[in-house]
Amino acid sequence: MASPPAVCDVQTAFVKLTLEQEASFFEDMAALNVRPPDAVTRVTDYVPEIVSYIETIARNGYCYEANGSVYFDTAAFTSSEGKVYGKLVDASALADKELLAEGEGALSASSAEADKRHPSDFALWKASKPGEPAWPSPWGEGRPGWHIECSAMMSDLLGGEVDINAGGIDLKFPHHENQMAQVEAHYDCCKACNYFWHSGHLSIDGLKMSKSLKNFITIREALETYSARQLRFLFLLQKYHQPMEYSQNSMAAAADLERRFGAFEAALAARLREADTAADAAPQEVLHRWGDQERRLNDALVDKRAAVHAALLDCIDTPSAVKRLEQLIRAANSYMGEVPQPQRGATLLHAVARYYRRVMGAFGVETALDAAGAAGSADSATPLQLTEAVSSFRDTVRSIAIEAKRSGGEGAGLADEVLRVCDALRDESLPALGVRIEDRPSGVAQFAIDEPQRVLAEAARRREAAAQAEAAKAARAADQAAREAAEAARASVPPSEMFSPAHDGLFGRESSYGALDAEGIPLEDATGEPLSKSQRKKLVKLAQKQAKLVEAAGRR
Incomplete structure (x- = not known):
């Protein structure tokens, strides 16, 4: 007997x-380095509170029941002293049927329009249909309306008035x-709210992202091509309330900016x-005393710090803030180029690093400068701290090996092997983990963490360039050896036979000469024509030069 179908x-x-x-959402947020919230609310956990919330609104006279559903009474609300419906939009939006229908959601019954007293009324509670x-x-039996859930959950945790409410521009109304x-x-x-922050839409190659347009991309798909840090730079290059363009061009600009910032972080950390x-x-x-270079860098730090602050006060203008940070980076890079001595300006550079790290931290961007200042959990270190420890250990071992090789003796062979292992760690093992290390004359390597594919590609390019340079060097050596061998062979030929x-x-x-005289000097050219007096004179000089070469070779 067949079993009944599962219900x-x-x-x-x-x-x-x-x-x-x-x-899935929280996994994506973690992948983008977005901090987790302090509280997570689920509508399914709040249904009793939502029902109670609606009952209070009903007691206050701002909603009505119709056929098992409850609707917000916009007319009663606006007739109450001091209350306004439509604070965020102009009057035309209140009559936009498409927007109003969108606000009710796809599960709302078409009969709702007949139940409403006014077109702008909206559902607080919807009677559920079978299924x-x-x-x-x-x-x-029913379910909460789309909007009431946010009000009830927000009020439960934050009370009756909040300072800031954020969301996409499409949530502004209704x-x-x-x-x-x-x-x-x-x-x-x-x-109920002092300020609203509405973020702009995301566009894909100039069009609003939409499944119907088949230009939809998920966070996970984007992370297959770009790093979370590169995506964060894309966000920083756009004003939050304006549309954001995701395209090859915009991502190329973001990736290039991220690379330049990363190069600065690595150089300053080193x-x-x-x-x-x-x-x-x-x-x-x-040397702590400031010279002209230190004063210029300090002026840049003070100026750009004020400019970044002003930009962020101006509607969180991150593009302008990033531009000012770029200018500070150029000033710091110029200083480090003009003043190569590490004994100078360390306290000032530490101040630059602290400020840069603080601003980038506020932007949610991890930096190579976090290695010294950031701590891992109680049981583990951060990737940057681990990288710094490995790089520092390698620096020490490499320095000892270089000194042993320079001193010579029995340890020179072992030193060569140690240096080879250090190079393999830099060029093979660490790039596969996304760690880039560049040796510096000071003996303290510069390191950075990046996408493994990018670091591996750079390492492959370096190996190719090194192989080409080695091949060119070998070719030059072979040419030199061939020239020396030819010179030696020529030096063995007596002038009378040359x-x-x-x-x-x-x-x-x-071609060969014709007849030669008794001393081996040509009398005729290859065709048998007699040589002129001037031509023979030149050949005599060549023979005299050859005699000197033979004599010199004999002395060696």
Whole structure:
């Protein structure tokens, strides 16, 4: 006997789906280095509170029940002293049927329009149809409306008034408008939120991202091509409230900027390590007194710090703030180029590093400068700290090996092997882990963490360039050896034999001379024509020069 078909538990399936999507969302946020929230609210956990919230709004006279659903009464709300519906938009939006329908959601019944007293009224509670999620309520089985859930959960954690409410520009109306009206209706107040932050839409190659346009890309797909840090730079290059363009060109610009910032971080981190090493070795040689270069760098730090602050006060203008940071980077790079001595300017460079690290930290960007200042968990170190430890250990071993090789003796062979292993660590093992190390004359290597593919590609290019340079060097050596061998062979030929046909190739002649005189000087050219007096005179001089070469070779 066949078993009966399984019955779908809508409620269980609904909760299962939302938990899967929630987990996927938080995984994506972690991959983008977005900090987790202090509190996570789920509508499914708040249904009793939402029902109670609606009951309070009803007692205050701002909603009505119709056929098992409950609707917000915009007319009653706006007729109450001090209350306004439509704070975030102009009057035309209140009559936009498409926006109003979108605000009700896809699960709303078409009969809702007949139940509403006014087109702008919206659902607080919707009666559920068979096959839809449902919870008990005083009005019958149903589910919360789209907007009421945010009001109830926000009020539970933050109270009746919040300072800042953020979301995409598409939530401005009707969602945020309705959310704010519900809170004010619940508390019977006139102000639920002080500020709204609305972020711009994401565009893909000039078009709004949409599944219907088939230009949809997920965070995980983007991370297959670009690093989280590169995507963060893309965000920083756009004003948060304006549309953001995701394209090859915009990502190329973001990736290039990220590379330049990363190069600065690596150079400054290496310089600070050099300064610390120099201070430990000879503290009396550390120079704290400022010269003209230090004063210029300090002026740049003070100026750009004020400019970044002003940019962020101006509607969080991150593109301008990043531009000012670029100018500070150029000033610091110029200083390190003009003042190569690590004993100078260390305290000032540390100040630059602290400020840079603080601003980039506020932007959510991890830097190579975090290695010294950031700590891992109680049980582990950060990747940057581990990289710094490996690089420092390699510096020490490499320095000892170089000194042993320079001193000679029995340890020279072992020193060569140690240096080879150090090079293999730099060129093969660490690039596969995304670690880039560049040796410097000071003995303190510069390191950075990057995408493994990029570091491996750079290492491959360096190996290719080194192989080409080695091949060119070998070719030059071979040419030099061939020239020396040819010179030695020519030096073994007596002057009386140098013009004979047997030595044409050795002396670079394409054809043989004709008859020769008793001393071996040609009398005729290859065609048998007699040579002129001037031609023979030149050949005599060549023979005299050859005699000197033979004599010199004999002395050697």
